[in-house]
Amino acid sequence: MQVxxxxxxxxxHAVRAVRGERSRYxxxxxxxxxxxxxxxxxxxxxxxTGARTLYVADLGAILQRGAxxxxxAALCDALGKNSRIWLDAGFTAFAPMRALVxxxxxxxxSGSPAAIVPVFGTETLLDxxxxxxxxxxxxxxxxxxxxxxxxxxxSAHVESAWWPSRVIVMTLDHVxxxxxxxxxxxxxxxxxxxxxxxxxxGGIRDCADLELAARSGADAWLVASAIHDGNVGRGDVHxxxxxx
Numbered sequence: 001m002q003v004x005x006x007x008x009x010x011x012x013h014a015v016r017a018v019r020g021e022r023s024r025y026x027x028x029x030x031x032x033x034x035x036x037x038x039x040x041x042x043x044x045x046x047x048x049t050g051a052r053t054l055y056v057a058d059l060g061a062i063l064q065r066g067a068x069x070x071x072x073a074a075l076c077d078a079l080g081k082n083s084r085i086w087l088d089a090g091f092t093a094f095a096p097m098r099a100l101v102x103x104x105x106x107x108x109x110s111g112s113p114a115a116i117v118p119v120f121g122t123e124t125l126l127d128x129x130x131x132x133x134x135x136x137x138x139x140x141x142x143x144x145x146x147x148x149x150x151x152x153x154x155s156a157h158v159e160s161a162w163w164p165s166r167v168i169v170m171t172l173d174h175v176x177x178x179x180x181x182x183x184x185x186x187x188x189x190x191x192x193x194x195x196x197x198x199x200x201x202g203g204i205r206d207c208a209d210l211e212l213a214a215r216s217g218a219d220a221w222l223v224a225s226a227i228h229d230g231n232v233g234r235g236d237v238h239x240x241x242x243x244x
Contacts, residue, residue: 001213002053002220004086004199005045005227007038007075009068010059014041017175017224025059030228038071039078046079048227050234054079055086055119055222062090062124067100072116073107081112086142088119094130098137121170122146122154131164144168144201147185166197168222174202178225181209183216190217206231 008015008025013036015025027036032044042054056075061067067089075085091097097118104116118134121144134141141164146153153172169189171182181203190198200213201222210232213221226232 001210001218003049003051003210003232004053004055004220004222005049005051006055006057006201006222006224007042007045008057008059008224009038009071010063011065012038012068012071014038015059016228028228031230032228038068039074042075043078045227046083048233052082053084053086054114056088058087058089061100062088062121064090067103069100069103069107072104073109073113076104076108076113076116077110079114080110081114083114084117085114086117086119088121088144090124091118091120091130092124093127094133097130097134101139117142119144119168122152122156122158123172125154125156125158128156128158128162131158131162135164140165142166142168142199144170145189146170146172147182148172150185160192160194163193163196166199166219167193168199168201170201170222171203175224177203178205179203180205181213181216181221183212186213186216186218204232 008017010025013027016028032048033040058068089100101116118139119142120130123146131141143164145167169186171185174182181200186200197219199220200218204210204223204226223232
């Protein structure tokens with residue numbers, strides 16, 4: 001099982017998530033480095049986990065306060081061509097997703113930036129046809145099935161037949177909560193997913209939780225707080241059942 005580090009962007013800072021209650025998010029205070037600068041945090045997360053994929057939630061875009069175009073371009077430049085950024089920017093449809101990705105690519109400077117993989121979250125998605133459109137363009141989109149309080153979020157119900165090859169089970173009230181992973185919701189989605197890759201998100205406190213997640217059949221899990229607090233590191237990521 002892969003561990004995929006998470007970076008939440010808000011008002012130009014990397015911030016700490018608290019149960020998906022975005023009004024409570026504040027600039028990150030991390031054991032990894034003494035700054036909330038997104039590029040510094042991204043480099044630290046990748047260094048401590050050895051990950052080649054970084055999940056980025058652009059909360060400015062999700063909250064309709066403006067996407068972090070320049071910060072996203074800087075992240076692509078900093079991580080480089082061997083890395084991937086899974087980007088959730090509150091996409092409602094294909095066209096705004098494509099427009100944001102194209103703006104970010106134009107702003108990159110390195111010549112070999114990290115590739116952006118769009119994440120369509122059910123919390124904001126309005127047009128489920130966006131998934132097929134993105135797939136047809138070779139973007140390999142990911143669908144995030146967003147939940148809060150045990151209920152699915154969003155106005156667009158996405159039948160499992162429409163799911164792409166990778167889906168995320170995003171339990172928002174477990175994010176940054178140190179409540180443990182929501183394995184019941186994960187198991188429900190896993191049973192519907194067939195051969196698709198299923199990625200969990202939220203609740204990881206330590207390596208023991210990662211091992212539970214791996215045994216649940218997760219292909220990967222999104223992690224932030226436990227990494228910043230020093231409870232999950234490279235040694236934990238690469239031991240036993242977590243390898244891959």
